[in-house]
Amino acid sequence: MEIHLVPAFSDNYIYLLRDPSSGAVGVVDPGDANPVIEALDRRGWTLTHIFNTHHHNDHVGGNHVLKTRTGATVIGARADVARIPDMETCLGEGETISFGSQTARVLFVPGHTSGHIAFWFPEAKAVFCGDTLFALGCGRLFEGTPAQMWSSLTKLRALPDDTAVYCGHEYTLSNARFAVTIEPDNQDLQARATEITAKRERGEPTIPTTIGEEKRTNPFLRADRPEVQAAVGMAGADPVEVFAEIRRRKDNF
Incomplete structure (x- = not known):
């Protein structure tokens, strides 16, 4: 699958997908129709599928224009049928x-919103997770609640390690700056933070x-790790409580 x-x-980040064997063309979370139309026209592609992970306007704002223009099928969470435009x-x-x-395959991953879903393509080794999981965040x-989000994150964490993660935003640099305050001794994280800084200085995406990679370096996926629990002064605590503390610190970072 081309991504x-x-x-x-x-x-x-909006994602344009194409299945070469069938010519099917999809878009994930088109908050704005214009750059999608430009990308489609540049490639000579016809849109057939619109995938929405959650109802926020910066992810669904282009649905109506794209649906009207192309007739593409709009796909989303049953729980958000009243909140996602043109969903069928x-x-x-x-x-x-x-x-x-x-x-x-659809994964129900509430927390950021109550109806959030992710789309996992096992054969393509890719998951589109919207705003549930970010690179390092x-x-x-x-x-949602901390318990819901922790459950959602552990569901994503259980996917194969080589699954590519396509999230909704380029937040990685700020997430890295926060992550190293939680695990300053994590060598994998330190090396990754250096790489991320260099990529952003070159104007390159980190997604x-x-x-x-997230299992090794993302503190939000590591709330059940003894070293992370110790780092936040909560050794042996319920991972949900540890996760909630890390999220609270990030909210105030």
Whole structure:
């Protein structure tokens, strides 16, 4: 599966997908239709699928224009049927949807919003997780609880290590600056922070990351690790409580 990053607004990423064997073309979280239309026209592609991870306008704001222009099928969470524009295919945990020769499996990952989902393409080794999991971070808890978000993150963490992670924003540099305050002795994290700084100085994206890389370096996925618990003064505590403390610190960072 071809995957192309389409920058939007100040730090959003929209993703353009194409299944070469069938010619199916999808877009993930089109907050703005204009850069999507430009990317499609440049490649001579016709949009067939619109995938939405959650209802926030910077992820769904382009739905109506793209649907009207192309007739593409709008796909999203059943729980958000009243909040996602033009949605016609409603899915929930464990359900699948065909995208040409590819199959996407839906993961219900609430926390950032109450109806948030992710689309996992096992054959393409890719997951589109919106604002639940970021490179070195996770989304703010606007509509969910720490317990919900921790459950969602551990669900994503359980995917194969070589799964490419495509998230909704370019937040990695600020996330790295925070992460090293939690685990200053994590050598993998220190090396990654240096690499991220260099990439951003060159104007390069830091996405995709991988599940394996996040497991080694993302403090929000590591709230059950003894070294992280000790670092925040909560040795042996419930991982949900440790996660909540890390999220609180990030909110005030």
